Amino acid sequence: MAANEERSVGIVMNGVTGRMGYRQHLVRSILAIREQGGLRLPDGTVLRPEPILVGRNESKLATIAKEHGLDRWTTDLDEALKLPGAEIYFDAQVTSRRVEGVKKAVAAGLHVYTEKPTAEDTETALELARIAKAAGVKVGVVQDKLFLPGLLKLKRLVDGGFFGRILSVRGEFGYWVFEGDWQEAQRPSWNYRAEDGGGIIIDMFCHWRYVLEEIFGPVRSVQALAATHIPERVGEDGKPYACTADDAAYGIFELDGGIVAQVNSSWTTRVFRDELVEFQVDGTEGSAVAGLRRCRVQHRSTTPKPVWNPDLPATEDFRSQWQEVPDNADFDNGFKTQWEMFLRHVAADEPFPWDFLAGARGVQLAELGLQSAREGRRIAIPELTL
Incomplete structure (x- = not known):
């Protein structure tokens, strides 16, 4: 042509x-x-x-x-x-x-x-x-989520060796989804019915699989606790319905290299963060907090020495001790x-x-996460092949 x-x-x-x-x-x-x-x-x-x-x-x-x-x-x-x-x-x-x-x-x-x-x-x-x-x-x-500006900056830090040896990842995702009675729900009702394919684990663990693997390394095990905190909601037709799917999940994932990732996912939490999702990464040489758009870092050389004293009010502005990572690029949708x-x-x-094999790995993590929650135990993740 x-x-x-x-x-x-x-x-x-x-x-x-x-x-x-x-x-x-x-x-x-x-x-x-x-x-x-x-x-x-x-x-x-x-x-x-x-x-x-x-x-x-x-x-x-x-x-x-x-x-x-x-x-x-x-x-x-x-x-x-x-x-x-x-x-x-x-x-x-x-x-x-x-x-x-x-x-x-x-x-x-x-x-x-x-x-x-x-x-x-x-x-x-x-x-x-x-x-x-x-x-x-x-x-x-x-x-x-791999294309979010905040996570692109985080990946840049990992690739550049900023963290030294990565120790842990802590993720917080979620917001309050209204029950549909006195305020309209901002998510469709099928999300809260397991029989319709709903549930936050099947939705979000697919995301966490590729985020963790693409940025940090393969996920080797999962241990999850699932909850249905809101047992009844009101649907689009104005009628109450029973919630049969999990609306919050608390997961621990072991990654290659001894990295431990903890990720909370919830549609029943009120936001006290800068963004709806944030990941804190701690390493021997530095730490970072990345969200949808922003990413801030604290290097080993500029890490303060807090002292635990519950008898006195905190005098340090901890957030001001972190440095903003520049965009250094134009980020499209x-x-x-x-x-x-x-x-x-x-x-x-x-x-x-x-x-589709990558898609299956996400489904696998969700399925094993649900199994872990039912059985109350840590589950190793086998390799998938066609």
Whole structure:
């Protein structure tokens, strides 16, 4: 194809009426790529994504399509997968519906990019990986937190040897999700029903697997305590429902090199942090606290010597003793950045490391985390192979 020539790529986007599918994937990723004039490939070709919207609510689909000047949408996934120019299938449905959609797309010969978790159990996640490999299609799983500015800075510190020997990682994630009675809940009700694929462990442990492994090293064991702190919530229909899934999880993960990671995940906590997620990393040569955007450090040479004295008020401003890590780069939306990587993977055969096997590893950690919580014990994590 000649340099500067433009070609379109049809993307069947299933689940765009949901919060993440609409805001992060359609508006801030695919439509943003279109608005910037497309995606330039190494040979000079400009790739223009053409979304084909799919969902179960015809009215919502029609509204979204009209608002953004899109003319291809349907409630029939089978129809969408057969449309001319459809090359990629994207899935942002509820977890319990994902496997069916992905299998149909692979059978239709489309490349697949999907939200996580890829399935509700490890064996099914591995089955998807095997099916996709046998079909010869390219696949990818969203790993958005790797592209957060704060974690990119943290990775830069690790790669630069700032910490010396890393000792521990402590993560805090979460916020208060309203129960839906006197204030509307800011997350959909299926998140709190295990029978619909809900639960904070299946949601967040998939994230923690790739964050810990990509930045610090392989996860070798998990010990988790799960809780359903709010037993009843009010759904979108205004009716109460029983919460059958965990809404908080307290996990300890052992990593290679003796690193111990503790990560609390909760939809039942009120935020007293600078950001909704923060990781503190302590090493022999220095420490860092990284969030969504910011990252601050304290080097060994500038570490003060606090003295424990409960009889006197603290006189030190501990936060002021840390130094801000500069951006040193322009950070784009993380979802958009990964979409661009996957589009280049499909159109130009550039590498994309987060395939369905990577997705299965996330599901595995969640499944073993739930098992650990049920049995009250530490569980080693075996290697996964296709």
